[in-house]
Amino acid sequence: MLDYRRFKEINDLFAAGRTEQARHLLMELQSRCIALRDEMERLKVQIRTFEDILYLSKNLSRENGFYWLTTPGVRQGPFCPQCYDTMGALIRLEKEDYALCCPYCGQRHALPRPPVAHAPAGRMARIIPFVR
Template identity: 65%
Template sequence: MLDYRRFKEINDLFASSQPEKARRLLMEMQSRCIALRDEMSMLKVRLQTFEDILYLSQNLYEEYGFYWLRTAGIKQGPFCPHCYESEGALIRLEKQHKSLLCPYCSTSYKGTVRVMTETAEPLAGRQARILPFAK
């Protein structure tokens, strides 16, 4: 932690014509400050990781043998159960004829397209909107 009394000490050293001692003390303060900023950055990343884990634990659920994610009231998925259980990865399954296929691990879930089409939120009515650029 930074000791703010050191700033007054540095100021006093400059005032008493001892610039080398003041510079040495300033460099020490600088290295402490850099170390604290690095620690804060690391802690922010850890906090974000924990917030993501908490969000997933509250919004990820299993239904019909597949994993689904609820975001802003919309049901997203299905996600590959093999990838999630083995690696913790949420890989969305792709529809292929009468089965679902994981693009990552290539696991095929035959006869399950009905599950995806019946339970997923319909995308009909939601169209992309083209925004013109200002000139």
């Protein structure tokens, strides 16, 4: 915390002609101001990080092994579970043939294949010969 009475003290020292002492005290205050500014910037970053964590805890959900982010009106995802669990990074999975793949860690998640259409047994196409 900055002690504002020191400014009055500096002013009194200048008024009394004790400029060297006043200058020394002024340098101390300047150093303290710089340290406070650095601390304030560090705390701002910390607050922003906590706000991000709070936002994710309210809006991130895990369904069927994937992470989804729900924002007002939009559901985003799926995001890679490996990257979020290990680094806290939301990496959107990309769809490939029957799999979701992470472009960062390369993890693949197989998707269920659609059922292959089979002709019902006993119902084969019937070949009708041309009449000669």
